[in-house]
Amino acid sequence: MQKEIPYKIYLEETELPKQWLNLRAFMPHKPAPLLHPQTLRPITKTELSEVFCEELAKQELDDTTPYIDIPDEVRNFYKMYRPAPLIRAYFLEKELDTPAKIYYKFEGNNTSGSHKLNSAIAQAYYAKAQGLSGVTTETGAGQWGTALSMACSYFGLDCKVFMVKCSYEQKPFRREVMRTYGATVTPSPSQTTKIGREILARFPNTSGSLGCAISEAVEASMQSESYRYALGSVLNQVLLHQSIIGLEAKTALDKYSVKPDVIIGCAGGGSNLGGLIAPFMAEQLQGKAKYRFIAVEPASCPTLTRGKYAYDYCDTGKICPLSKMYTLGSGFIPSASHAGGLRYHGMTSTLSELYHQGLMEARAVTQTSVFSAAEQFARVEGTLPAPESAHAIRVAIDEALKCKQTGEEKTILFGLTGTGYFDMMSYEKFHDGKMTDYIPSDEEIANGLAGLPTL
Numbered sequence: 007m008q009k010e011i012p013y014k015i016y017l018e019e020t021e022l023p024k025q026w027l028n029l030r031a032f033m034p035h036k037p038a039p040l041l042h043p044q045t046l047r048p049i050t051k052t053e054l055s056e057v058f059c060e061e062l063a064k065q066e067l068d069d070t071t072p073y074i075d076i077p078d079e080v081r082n083f084y085k086m087y088r089p090a091p092l093i094r095a096y097f098l099e100k101e102l103d104t105p106a107k108i109y110y111k112f113e114g115n116n117t118s119g120s121h122k123l124n125s126a127i128a129q130a131y132y133a134k135a136q137g138l139s140g141v142t143t144e145t146g147a148g149q150w151g152t153a154l155s156m157a158c159s160y161f162g163l164d165c166k167v168f169m170v171k172c173s174y175e176q177k178p179f180r181r182e183v184m185r186t187y188g189a190t191v192t193p194s195p196s197q198t199t200k201i202g203r204e205i206l207a208r209f210p211n212t213s214g215s216l217g218c219a220i221s222e223a224v225e226a227s228m229q230s231e232s233y234r235y236a237l238g239s240v241l242n243q244v245l246l247h248q249s250i251i252g253l254e255a256k257t258a259l260d261k262y263s264v265k266p267d268v269i270i271g272c273a274g275g276g277s278n279l280g281g282l283i284a285p286f287m288a289e290q291l292q293g294k295a296k297y298r299f300i301a302v303e304p305a306s307c308p309t310l311t312r313g314k315y316a317y318d319y320c321d322t323g324k325i326c327p328l329s330k331m332y333t334l335g336s337g338f339i340p341s342a343s344h345a346g347g348l349r350y351h352g353m354t355s356t357l358s359e360l361y362h363q364g365l366m367e368a369r370a371v372t373q374t375s376v377f378s379a380a381e382q383f384a385r386v387e388g389t390l391p392a393p394e395s396a397h398a399i400r401v402a403i404d405e406a407l408k409c410k411q412t413g414e415e416k417t418i419l420f421g422l423t424g425t426g427y428f429d430m431m432s433y434e435k436f437h438d439g440k441m442t443d444y445i446p447s448d449e450e451i452a453n454g455l456a457g458l459p460t461l
């Protein structure tokens with residue numbers, strides 16, 4: 007007989023994974039290589055090492071090593087908030103009156119409030135190990151900047167964050183959390199970089215964009231030999247570090263001999279979803295098991311569902327390498343939705359390739375439907391979800407409701423990537439009935455795609 011499943015499945019500290027899982031090593035058809043933005047040839051480790059620290063450049067290009075050791079110093083930091091619990095959503099199941107069994111992996115249990123810390127720690131560690139003095143980065147909504155600030159203060163590294171100007175002004179709390187951890191936060195565009203000065207000269211009143219902040223952060227890292235750039239999503243190295251989510255979830259489920267039928271995650275750049283599915287997809291690619299994987303994206307930024315699979319620039323300034331991915335075009339500016347972490351124009355190359363091969367599904371959902379799922383979830387499960395995370399909740403609920411109709415007892419696993427305490431302005435709009443559902447027209451999508459580079 008099956009053991010009774012507790013509300014929270016905790017792992018022991020000793021069960022914290024010792025290695026990350028490199029999903030690309032399990033893929034018979036690898037994602038296409040990153041291209042150098044000038045030469046358009048596959049980028050080399052030496053070239054990448056000018057932007058990222060060496061060990062991370064190596065991880066970025068490694069598509070053959072299946073498991074990579076997690077350094078002890080990184081594991082020690084992980085122990086402050088990991089292993090993260092896997093929760094059986096008994097209360098949500100009851101509320102939905104569904105025969106489905108719902109589980110979620112909660113990643114919001116740290117001060118930065120999201121899964122981003124899992125990669126921030128690794129990136130800060132390798133920078134320190136290389137003897138660098140600091141790292142630069144950009145942040146939009148602020149989750150990544152917060153996570154990297156925490157990691158840098160732990161390892162005694164300087165952290166320079168370029169924060170999109172409108173967020174800098176509208177989200178003073180996140181900014182102050184970063185400063186508490188010792189980071190310097192500069193509103194972008196700024197006078198401190200050439201590209202920032204150029205943009206300010208042309209558009210003095212601009213409220214900034216993520217693409218511009220990336221370009222400023224990369225330029226700032228080039229100003230000093232002892233700084234490198236760090237990025238919180240999209241990259242292969244970030245997916246690698248985030249595999250800790252899936253590895254822990256699988257260990258917890260295996261303890262109770264539970265096998266999920268459907269695995270669901272929200273997808274911005276694709277790092278939490280890539281991490282959550284990693285060990286399950288690896289099994290499937292080896293022919294050992296079969297799962298359904300669903301990526302959930304905002305209808306306002308429908309990268310997988312309406313984008314194109316092509317080489318594109320990762321940033322608006324076109325200084326970062328090109329990646330073959332599902333993209334809406336690096337010039338596509340999504341509407342000001344309330345899920346800031348999902349407003350990226352592209353999708354990590356690994357998930358793009360898996361989706362292209364038909365191994366993953368994708369769904370686009372509107373933001374009012376997302377917030378109603380968030381509220382329903384908060385009222386019965388207690389945790390106040392980040393708007394990004396609530397995209398996964400929406401589809402998990404939809405799948406559970408389908409089971410109610412068909413009577414199927416499916417097991418659903420989804421990723422709850424973070425908490426929403428800094429997003430209460432969005433919740434306010436929702437409660438006041440002022441939230442709208444913007445869906446880009448076919449023409450807007452076509453305009454974005456028209457800007458794709460021709461190779």
Ligand SMILES: *Cc1c(COP(=O)(O)O)cnc(C)c1O
Pocket residue numbers: 119120121122149150238239240272273274275276277278279347348392394395423424425
């Ligand atoms: C950044 C963020 C996301 C989206 O990023 P991915 O790289 O797609 O995982 C999702 N949820 C939260 C809470 C975030 O902060």
